[in-house]
Amino acid sequence: MRLFECILLLCLIVCAVSVAFTRDLLTSIIIFMSYSLLMCLIWMILQSPDLAITEAAVGAGVTSILFFLTLKKIRAIRKEEQNEQEEG
């Protein structure tokens, strides 16, 4: 169990560092989502299932949805701008 926990913690650091070094925003959001899921497993090991269930629903679910929506909104604005430039 101790070894499993160490592996999970290592994966956590790897995820956090790769969020920093990914160029594409969509990829980094998905890595961030997996970071939240790993965190959820670690809380299960630390004997707090309340936190695990909340993190799975809130951290991995709602936060990632909000990030995706922001990205979508920004891309839509960019597309509109391009269309206007082509017309004008």
Added chain:
Amino acid sequence: MSRRRDNYETSRWLRFKKWVDGETDPLSSGMDAIPVVTEGQMRERRKNLALRKAYDEELTRLSAEHADKTEIMKARGIRNFQKFYKVMSVILCLAIISVLLWTIAALPVTGGADNPANNEVAARYIEKGLQETGAVNIVTGMILDYRAFDTFGESCVLFIASCCVLVLLRLDADSKNDNIKKMIAESDDRHFEPKDDIILQKCACVLVPVIMIFGIYIVLNGHLSPGGGFSGGAVLGSGLILYLNAYGYKKMSRLFTEKVYRRTTLCALTFYCLAKSYSFFTGANHLESGIPTGTPGAILSSGLILPLNICVGLVVACTMYAFYTLFRKGGM
């Protein structure tokens, strides 16, 4: 004898006095009308910025050769500053990490039973929690009974955050202004998506009831098993979001509108406030609250915890759904 000030007219005291007397608005002198920058000017500026960026790159290429000296010095100064900033921030981060690691080396070992964090407060919660709150899950009993005031504040934080998002992102649907109408038409991005996607609709048809029942289960069993208002509310909110994505705003508006959102949140927060005020009042005056705690383990037990859980769950679910729709199209 005090020195006489010669700039009395502009002093703060006079302005304050005038403000107290109601003569002038102190903001009127300090606030200038911000010149409205049109969209065209903004675009011009962005173009300028892009040009300047290209120019800067040109300069960095030319800096090997001999070009205009002052310009190069300026560009080099900015680049040096950026390099300095990066190096300094890396050093700062490393310093913070090393100081914190040094602190951790002095902390007691994780998992020890005699650590100072495990003091008499936790012992009291564990030993008396079941009798005093009636909740089998000690964490729920703690956050909704012993420390319910924190949780109330937190529900209010959620409500205030959704209000702020509303202020920032809402577009008034009844507005007469042509600009806003245009913005509403632009922000409604469902035009570009496939409507009535049959696969998504069939999946949602199966999944949404299951997700909803799971969310309600988590909320209602908050005092018996892991879970509670926050997680159950988030699950309920994501079920609503899935339904919205599959069937569109029109069908959703039969079930959930802005009015429903406002009423649910207000009722839940008010009920929470009243219920906890009652129990604080009776608790502080050592009165019998008259709310039975019931048999531990039954679903109708533990006094006020179950209704409070339902309130928190409703607030969280509504807030999550409101975040989604506001980000999506600027309104419910």
Added chain:
Amino acid sequence: MIQHLSLNIEETVAVILFGVGFTILLLHRNLIKKIMGMNIMDTATYLFLASKGYITGRAVPIVVDGVQEVSAYINPVPSGLVLTGIVVSVSTTALMLSLTIRLYERYHSLDLDEILILAKEEEQT
């Protein structure tokens, strides 16, 4: 010191994650990345708090079979604190993201330096 750190591995990882999040917050110019760094700092703090309440060999604080001895369960206080923290962090994230959308609508850029330059020019005119 290294041996002690390996005993306190959760706290060590939490501190490293805090540092990584702080570095992202300082060094990345993209606003969305900055918000992610902030979230990583949040979760690092929660990990630190939750590991403070963990006691080896003890169970989840849910009363089973009426056993109410302190030696049977872990510390419930940090769990309660973190539970409220997680939900607050979501609401702050939503607020920051909506501010980001508004900034992008105005300046058409996610780069903080560009936004600052454009805002300064706007002030000067």
